Amino acid sequence: MKGAAAGTPRAPSLVPVLRAAGGYTVSSAAEQEAVQDPEREAVQDPGTVAAVRAEIVEVRRTGHAEAQRAAAPAPAVWPGAPMPLGARFRVGPNGVAGTNFALWAGGAEAVELCLFDERGAETRCPLTELTHEIWHGFVPGVRPGQRYGYRVHGRWDPWTGARWNAAKLLLDPYARAVDGTFTLPPEVYGHVRDWPDQHVADTVRDDRDSAPYVPKGVVVHDDDDWVEDRRPKTPWADSVIYELHVRGFTKLHPDIPRELRGTYAGLAHPAAIEHLTRLGVTAVELLPVHQFAHEDHLLRRGLHNHWGYNSIGYFAPHAGYSASGTAGQQVGEFKRMVRALHDAGIEVILDVVYNHTAEAGELGPMLSLRGIDNRGYYRLEGDPRRYADYTGCGNTLHVVQPQVLRLITDSLRYWVTEMGVDGFRFDLAAALARSMHDVDMLSPFLAVIAQDPVLRRVKLIAEPWDVGNGGYQVGAFPPLWTEWNDRYRDAVRDFWRGALPDVRDLGYRLTGSSDLYAWGGRRPYASVNFVTAHDGFTLRDLVSYEQKHNESNGEGNRDGTNDNRAWNCGVEGESDDPEINALRRRQLRNLLTTLLLSTGVPMLVAGDEMGRTQGGNNNAYCQDNETGWVDWSLLDQPQWRELTALTARVLTLRRTHPVLRRRAFFSGRAQAPDGLRDLAWFARDGREMTESDWYAPAATLGLYLSGRDIPGRDARGEPVTDDSFLAVLHAGAERTSFALPGAPWADAYELVLDTSREEQAEAPGTVLDGGTEVTVPARSVLLLRVVE
Structure with a gap:
């Protein structure tokens, strides 16, 4: 209870409730009104209302007695300590081994620790110590592998936001492992889920025991300390991110043993890691691996949440991705996966969802935080029911x-200190930056991160928006942060489909987005550049579909964005036309090459390098099947092997040429008497672009990157110098000529890359004189290296 003195014993108490005529319990204002107002009751089906009430009466009459009969004698509970929170196995007083349990439940009247044996029998242990709103106790003899949960007592008054219901077993928010799956039957809801009047259903308390239907936390032994020097510590400017799904990436891989597919161990397998290293990525960004639950509406349609953006356990690796077991084994398996990736020089970034939980709105289930202290954990409206x-x-x-x-x-x-991860991508990060209502870049969350000695040193990526008013915050996050740059995505898509009204925005996007990030000491790597991400079309679908095809999601094709900025090359969906398919492959090469040559941090999506398709589904969050999995058989087809080879070759160019990985923004000013600048733009006729050129539509651009004076020093403190490059981007439907700039830009150029070619294993090697014209094939990128 708030305000109780530290250490004051509290005994469990039943929630006081009213009783109506007929003897059944009335647990909310809504139910009282239904009992006291026959006219309101008449609008409902009397038989249905009576049946539901009868079930509630019977459950309340028998439920507590049955629970007491099933419970084993409670073990001794010593006072223990309020910190750290969660369940921590340790040696207690007098050398006795056991587990300390600590739970913040600020407004609760009492808390019971519930221990479960292998058969599921429950033993309830009152936690009688309360210190600064933390209920705690040390239970001798409780060891790693013990399954547990909590029952939290308090008022049931949804009208004020109070939703305590001790009939519901709650997951410890600090549980480090979770055993079991969430199936969401009616018993796991704090209210009567199927109450006839759904407008007030959330106010009618459900007293059925949820313990048989919900997963339990697992006590885990902290015996596996992380070795700090294993981390690759790749600088931001050198990073290449590869977004993947643990299950989706490994489920169909033919060289991973069947029993390991879809698991952390599968991602740690040499066959999976070999693809990553051969490609040349430096970090994997894992779609959510926190323990998550499936939404009720998906389960009713026979589907599951595949992506995992529905977290319920922020310390627990998702048990469904474990090959070794779910009684704590998933923790060690995850750590071994991280170590295997680190040994290959690959960092691990987690996509984390701290903006919401799987408990949904007022009609959602009661799984953890809602039952622990609803008002203490969630933002409520002026009407605290909402x-x-x-x-x-x-x-x-x-x-x-x-x-x-x-x-x-x-x-x-x-996750950093004990699980070994190297960074985080924060889903809907703007929601975390809201103080009261508005997004605030001085918010407590951002301020705490900025001063934390652990967190300020890891990679921090913001998805810089949410769905609320003022939630779009691209370019606004503080200097420690890197951001998903959706303006890069939109500009590059529009250029290659011929939909840009002018090229001003594209110029900024290809060169680090200085208009967004050149403030507060931020660098070009503040921009995570991407053309596709997990949500939206795959890269192949982006050039094969213009409209979403999400019918298999069961939502009438209403879900998913309609703003695809896609071009299907003339036919919607798969085609047997060789010319259309060749054009689509060329567009894939153009998009990938543009991304990997741009200044900033590139992000690829698993499978895009091999032509993965989702059949036009741009919201495959519930497709835990072939639609959502990487199809490795694509690499048996020559055209997709060539696309993978191109991706690897451009990444090699990026890795070996610091001019493509700049740590500072371009100045555009002459660095020497000859007038050569670090960045220059050229029109098709070979002249430098003027202001009027930027305000006009253009299908052809020349981007010159000078390697002569790159800001910064190398690891030995020496100046950084490199080759210079000219990239010619041509989105036109017909071939065109381009006049190559002569002195002082270059005397000659070597053709390094031509995306019009199907075979991409080797560089063309053609040498061209500066000041001459080169023919640029339709819809292609030419990359030329300046020859001294």
Whole structure:
């Protein structure tokens, strides 16, 4: 209870409730009104209402008695310690081994620790110690592998935001492993899910025991410390991110043993890592691996949440991705995966979802935070029955609350210091930066991250928007942060489909987006450049479809964006026309090459390098099947092997040429008497572009990157110098001529890359004189190296 003195014993108490005529319990204002107002009751089906009430009466009459009969005698509970939160196995007083349990539940009246044996029998242990709103106790003899949960007692008054219901077993938000799956039957809801009047259903308490239907936390032994020097520590400017799904990337891989496919161990397998190293990426960005639950509407349609953006356990690796077991083994398996990737020089970045939880809105299930302290964890509206929803997922965590901020930062530090990860991509990060209502770049969350000695040293990536008012914040995050740059995505897509009204925006996007990020000491690597991501079309679908085809999601094709900025090359969907297919492959090469030559941090999506398709589904979040998995058989086809080879070759160019990985923005000013500048733009006729050229549509651009005076020093403190390059981008439907700039830019050029060619294993090697014209094939990129 708030305000109780530290260490004051509290005994479990039943929630006081009213009783109506007939003897059944009335647990909410809505139910009281239904009982006391026969006219309101008449609008419902009397038989249905009576049946539901009868079931509630029977459950409340028998439920507690049955639970007491099933419970084993409670073990001794010593006072223990309020910190650290969660379940921590340790040696207690007098050398006795056991587990300390600590749970923040600020407004609760009592908390019971529930221990479960192998048969599922429950033993309830009251936690009687309360210190600064943390309920805690040390249970001797409880060892790693013990399954547990909590029952939290308090008022049921949804009208004020109070939703305590001790009939519901709750997952410890600090649980480091979770055993079991969420199936979401009616029993796991704090309210009567199927109450006839859904407008007030969330106010009618459900007293059925949820313990048989929900996963349990697992006590984990902290015996596997992370070795700091294993980390690759790749500088941001040298990073290439590869977004992948643990299950989707490995599920169909023929060289991974069948029992390891779809798991952390599968991603750690040499066959998976070999593809990553051969490609040349430096980091994997894993779609959510926090323990997550499936949404009720998906389960009712026989589908599952594949992506995992529905977290419920912020410390636990998702048990469904474990090949070794779910009684704590998933923790060690995840660590071994990270070590294997680190040994290959690959960093691990987690996509994390701290903006909302799987408990959804007021009609959602009661799984953890809602039952622990609804008002303490979630943002509520002026009507406290309702949740503020800046995420589009039904709820928003109240990050300005100290206990919520502590939960998030404790979780982040745990994944860095004990699980070995190298960074995080924050889903809907603008929701975390909201103070009261508005996005605030001085918010508690951003301020805490900035001063944290652990977190400020890892890679931090913001998805810089949410769905609330003022939520679009691209370019606004503080200097420690790197951001997903959707303006890069849109400009590059529009250029290659011939839809740019002018090329001003494209010029900024290809050169690091200085208009967005050149402030506060930020660098070009503040921009994560991408053409595709997990949500939206795959790269192959981007050139094969113009409209989404999400019928298999079961939502009438209403889900997913309609703003695809795609061009299908003349036919919607798969085609047997060789010319159309050849054009599509060329467009893939153009998009990949543009991305990998741009200044900033490139992000690829797993499978794009080999022509993966989702059949036009641009929202495959619930497609845990061949639609959502990488099809490795594509590499048996020559055209897709060539695309993979091109990707690897351009990444090799990027890795070996620092001019393509600049650590500072271009100045555009002459660095020497000859007038040569670090960056120059050329029109098709060979003259430098003028201001009027930027304000006009153009299908052809020449981008000159000078390697002569690159800002910064190398590891030995020496000046950085490199070759200079000219990239010619031509989005026109017909071939064109381009006049190559002569002195002082170059005397001659060597053709390094031509995306019009199907075979990309080797550079063309053609040498061309400066000042001469070169023919640029339709819809292609030419990359030329300046020859001294």
